[in-house]
Amino acid sequence: MNISREWLNQYVALNCDDATLCRKLTTAGIEVEKVESDSTVPAGVVAARILDRQVHPNSDHLSVCQVSDGKETLQIVCGAPNCDAGRIVPLAKIGTEFHTEEGDFKIKKSKLRGVESSGMMCSAAELGISDDNSGLMILDESIALGTPIADLYRGDTRIEVEVTPNRPDWLSMYGIARDVSCLLNEKATLPEVKLEESTVANDALVTVEAPDLCPRYIGRLIKNVKIGPSPAWLVKRLESVGLRAINNVVDVTNFVMMELGQPLHAFDLAKLSGGRVVARRAKDGEKITTLDGRNFTLSSENLVIADDTKPMALAGIMGGENSCVSDTTTDVLLESAVFNATNIRFSSRRLGISTDASYRYERGVDFDMAEFASRRAAQLILETAGGVQACAPCEKSADRPAEPVIVCRFERIRNLIGTPTTNEEMVDIFRKLHLKVDEITETSCRVTAPLFRLDLTREADLAEEVARINGLDQVPEVPVKGTVCHPVTEDAYRKLKTIRDAVIDAGFTECVNYSIIGNSTALTDGRFDENDLVKLANPLSPEVAVMRPSLFGTTLGTVERNIAHGNRELAIFELGKAFCANPEKFPEERFELMLLLSGHPHAERFSQEARVEYDFFDLKGEIEALFARFGITRYRFVKLENDNRFEPGFAAKIEIDGKVVGAAGKIAQKFVTWRNASGVYLAQIEAQAFFDAERYVRREFKALPQFPASNRDVALLASADITHAEITEFIRRSHVANLESVKLFDVFSDEKLAKENLCSMAYTLTFRRADRTLTDAEINQAVDKLRERLEKELKLTLR
Amino acid sequence: MNKIIEAINQAVGEAQRRAASATAAADIEQIRIDYLGRNGLFPELSRQMGSVPPEERKDTGCAFNAGRQAIQQAMDDAAAKLTAGKAEKFTGIDVTLPGRAPRTGHRHPISQLADECVAIFSRLGFTAMEGPELEDVYHNFDALNTPADHPSRDLQDTFYLTDGRILRSQTSPVQIRVMETHEPPVRIVAPGRVFRRDTPDATHGMNFHQIEGLYIDRNVSLADLKSVLQYFAREMFGKDVKIRLRPHFFPFTEPSVEYDFSCVVCGGKGCNVCKNSGWIEIAGAGMVDPNVLKTVGYDPEVWSGYAFGLGIERLAMLRNHIPDLRLLYDNDVRFLQQF
Known part of the structure; x- marks a missing residue:
């Protein structure tokens, strides 16, 4: 919504500068953008006044x-011819910044032909006030010395504000003026309308067949108008808020809409079959061409303004091409109506048309x-386009809606906003906002909201008015207080942070990807098919239309982009939500952890060391370390076949307690x-595995060994x-006496062995x-027994 | 003085002379072999120790140890002399070669900010809670007092699923889910991902992250909300940051406010980031609307409270001076490793 300061000033005296006005608007909730x-x-x-003038000693001009x-x-x-003593002129003092088309400059203390000069006296042209550059601008004797010239020649100021959807009453100059009047303690006045009404009745001019969708319709008939360009003042007003002038009648309707917030429409009477309008539901399949040339097929859910035969306007949205005012129009039917907001919103959305009118109606x-606006517009049409009112206004109205009545308990309002506002202050605020206040007692009052304040229905709404007009800067800062309400163990964020911390500690860089992705990206993870995908009904584009079923697809993109940028050393991860429509495969929403290694662990080093690349076992080691951190011990890596994500032979599924929780390869x-x-090594692990483990991890003390260990090496073919x-599993199951651990220390194969x-x-x-300390004999006995079993049962050759 | 002590003294003298004239490491090694080695003089003498009368054993033992030490000392000195002569030839390692760097992890700026927000609010007694991202219309809109024809429900603003549910457009439905399952008082934050049907650009994405706050108790006022936000602002951006509340409108709060921080870039003087206003809009807040309380079965005559929402990306961009939101989702490690 655009506000013109000059225009606004017509309804309320703006006794402050632009900055103050804007600050007040913003703090009252009309946010200046x-x-x-x-x-x-x-x-x-x-x-400034010239006290004395002397000839410059070194110059004749x-x-x-x-x-x-x-x-x-x-x-x-000064070089101007008219800098006579006694005159009041504009003086640019030191530090003044001029921004001109030729460039910017700043007034400085200087010497002109040897004489010091502390400023510049200005012509009207230099100040951009007029083209007069013949000499200094001479100001009126009544102007006080020191008055900023900008205050005298301010021009207009256009202020763009954001109007929240609860305040349609701010969608007009007068509506804004009403709140500004309260902020500036000035009175807001409506424009004066003097209109002689015709006494000729014409009840047939307007018929409302759908009163539920059109609770009020006022039609006026103005004959013998002369369509032409609008007068300059009207064009200027419209342009000051960004509207284009069209012709005098249309411009008046737009002007009044911007002035009072009431959308209006003018029909060319000659084009209305039957010379009247009917507000009715469209017939299913009925067609209309709007005045911007678009064709629409309507249904009974759309309200139209029709003549005897066909729709002439989409009610509250846009007029029809066939009935609009044109150069040849002589008689005008002027509509001022109230339409059902929900219905206009519905139609506007369904048909995809939004106009200044529909914006206000919805x-x-x-x-x-509606009634005042109708009169105001009629008067302005008569003034700018001539003509006469051919009949009395024809109004078809449902009952006036009841005004909401709200009981306001003063103490309750104070408690809600936390300020010590007195009862009297509250009543004063309500009255200044044009609300009716009565039944005032020690504890409460009764507030009746006018019909332009549809947002006021409850006590909380009144609290907002008090807070808003008092200024939210009046709300005090109090010590932070509050009850501890939930046990920390309920904290849902901690479990995610625990995983994230662990992986970052391990030296991985965190990635975050969008979770809406393309179908093909989603299906790169072969665990999922089309039916497993959570699909959007209204994607931004068909290419980006599903929720990621795993982090795999987006990870490939991340790697590709990084390598394209020359980032070859990658140790990255993402902990994010994945979605699955098939409950047999996965829960609908779950967190997945993706780890990825590629490149060289020590690229910063040199020679052979720098050329070593990450391999499967680097990744496996990271996973095992992570498991250890979470106290997960009962896991296995099992060779994974037939998984499209991985290179055959280089992948493992990861099981915890026999349940698959992820894969790596x-x-x-x-x-x-x-x-x-x-090579790029990637692991995907269900975060649930960590959540489960984390919840139960208990680290219990185990006594440190008191007696020495003994090692025996066993080599086998x-x-x-x-x-x-x-x-190792065979050894574990063999229950070798006193065996503490088994560690692989060498794997060897040569051509000869490989052949066999x-x-x-x-x-x-x-x-x-x-x-106690074990004896050699008992250890040897145990090892011998194991060797025997390995040879016999596993068919291994011991060396 | 017995024979053994004599032999020791003699050996020490000999060894010292030989050590003094040693010219190579091999000479010193030979001294070791002759005197201290397994078949050398000292082990031999040690074996003879048994024949020493008991009253002399103590002295003999002392002489034995002293002799052995003296020879070792002579050898060490000789070795040191030898290496000292060659000092300029032994260069040691090149300490300027690149070190072996351990990998360092990096937290995504979004996570950093989310972590910090959660930590700040935890200190005030807020517990983090979560809710689904595939949300129903009831929790995302209806229960939050959003009119049936509110524009935010439009197909062009909210992503709908084929089954009629939506991708939550805000973290506020978590408020409802928590109040449905917990008796008041409640005091939670809900960090998480939300979705808007925006074409990605410098300040928009298909999804972004919010952190929701909710506190319901007896006698909670707008002043409490302001104070918590002020505390948050100072913890996040330093003690000089001010906040400003402006009236606004949200269906689920009344009164509703938007809150601004004094510009964290220019300190309020005016700059590009704050568009010369000195203030930066951070997010929306307000007192929970009585209709919302009624919907979840809380009596608005007894309970009141506030709710607020913060955009994580916005905070991350402000704090780290990140000019374009898309950088956060591009995952270029050169970007991520700056944080």
Whole structure:
């Protein structure tokens, strides 16, 4: 909504400067978004009197003047012919900044031909007030010395404000003036309307067939108008708020809408079959062409203004092409109506048309204003386009809606806003806002809200008015108080932060991706198919239309972009929500953790060390360390086959207590669209695994060993098909006496062994007892027993 | 003085002479082998120790140890002399070579801000709670007193799912979910992701993050809200930050306010970031609307409270001077590793 200061000033005396006005508007909830001033006079130019004029000693066209701004007397060197002593002229003092088309400059203390000058006296042209550059601008004797010239020649100021949807009454100059009057303690006055009404009745002019959608309709008939351009004042007003002038009649309707907030429409009577209008629901399939040339097919849910045969306007939204006022129009039917806000909103949205009129109607117009606006517009049409009223206004109205009555308990308001506002102050605020106040007691009063304040229905709404008009800066700062309401264990954020902290501690950089992605990106994770995707009904584009089923697809994009930018060393992660429509696969919303390593762990080093690349075991180690941190011990990495995400043979699924919680491996080559990259290792783990573990993790003290351990090495030749896990699991199940741990220390294969599909693996077995030192004999006995079982049962050759 | 002590003294003298004239490491090694090595003089003498009369054993032992130490000392001195001569040839390691850097992790600016917000409000007794991102219309709009034809419900503003639910457009539905399941008083924050149907640009994205705050108790006033926000502003941006409340409108609060921080870039003098106003809009807040309280079964005559919402990305951009929101979602590690 644009406000013109000059225009606003017609309804309320603006006794303050622009900055103060804007501050007051903003603090009252009419948020100023932009201010544009036409004023060209820079701040710092003030009215000053020339006390004395002498000829410049070194120049025949310059004068040396003594000039007073009422506070101090300054010496100014001036080249103007009319700088006579006694005159009051504009003086730009030192520091004044001029912004001109030729460039910016600042007034400084200077010497002109050897004589000091402390400012500049100005012509009207120099101040941008007029084109007169013949000499100094001579000001009126009545102007006080020191008055800023900008205050005298301010021009208009356009103020762009944001109007919240609850305050449609601010969508007009007069509506704003009403609140400003309260802020500035000035009276707001409506324009004076003197209109002689015709005594000829014409009840047939308006018929309302849908009173639920059109509670008030006032039609006027003005004949013999002369359509032409609007007078300059009207054009200027419209342009000052960003509207375009069209012709005198249309301009008047727009002017009155901006002035009073009541949308109006003018029909060309000659084009109305039957010479009348009917407000009715459209027939299903009925068509209309609006005056911007668009065609619409309507339904009974749309209200139209029709003549005897067809729709002539989309009620409250836009007129029809077939009935608009044109150069040849002579007789005008002027509409001022109230339409059902919900219905206008519905139609406007369904048909995709939004206009200044629909914007106001869908927020709600003042039932009472329709009549005054109709008169005001009629008067202005008669003034600007001539013509006569052919009949008395024809009004079809439902009952006037009841005004909301609210009981206001003063103490309650004080409690809600926390200020010590007195009862009297509250009543005063209500009255200044044009609310009716009666039944005032010690504790409460009764407030009746006028029909232009549709937002006031409850006590809380009155609290807002008090807070708003008093100024929210009056709300005191009090010590922060409050009850502790919930146990910290309920805290939902902590569990996420715990995971995030752990992964960041491990040296990963966190990524955040959008969770709405493309279908094809979503399905790069082959665990999901079309039916598993949560789909949007109204995506921004068909390419970005589903919720990510996992973090896989967006991660590929992240890697691709980074490698394209030359970021080859990647240790990144994301902890984010993924969505699944198939409850058999996953819950609808879940958190997933994605870890990714690619490039060189020590690119900052040199030689061989710098060339070492991350591999599967770097990633596995990270996962195991993370598990350890969360006290997760009963996990397994099991070879993963047939998963499209990973390169065959380089992937594992991760199980905790036999349940799959994720997978890790080398990203399948087919996804690697970038060049010259190292292998990319990625893990996806359900965050739930960590949530579950974190909740129950209890670290219990175990006594430190008192007796030494003894190690025995066992080397064996195993078939390459047998896994490390199978061997260690076999050893674990063999229940070897006093065996504390088993550690792989060597894996070896050469051509000869490989030919036989064999592999040499060497383990260190560590033995220990808590209560005494073990003897060599008993350890050897245990190892011998194990060797025997390994040879017999696992068919391994011991070396 | 017995034979053993004599032998020791003699050996020490010999060894010292040899050490003094040693010219190579091999010479010193030979001294070690001859006297201290496994088949050298001292182990031999040690074996003879048994033949020493008991009354002499103490002295002999002392002489033995002193002798061995003297020889070791002579060898060390000789070795030191040898290396000292070669000092300029032994360069040691090049300490200027690049160090082996441990990997360092980086928290995304969005997470940093969310963590800090949660931490600040935790200190005031707020507990973080969560709710679904696939939300129903009831919790996102109806229960929040949003009129059936409110523009925010429009298809062009809110993402709808094919089943009629939506992607939550705000974290406020968490308020409802918490109040539905908890008796008052309640005091929560709800950080999380929300969705708006905005084409991504420098200040908009398809999703962004909010943190919602809600406090319902007896006699909670706008002054309490202002004080909590002031505390938050100071904790987040320093003690000089001021806040300004402006009246505004939200369906679920009454009175409703928007709150501004004095510009954290220029300190309120006026700059590009605050568009010369000296203030930066941070988010919306207000006193919970009585209709909302009634909807969740709280009696508005007994309970009152405030709610507020903050945009995490906006805070992150302000605090880290990030000019474009898209940088936050581009995940370029050169960007992420600045934080």
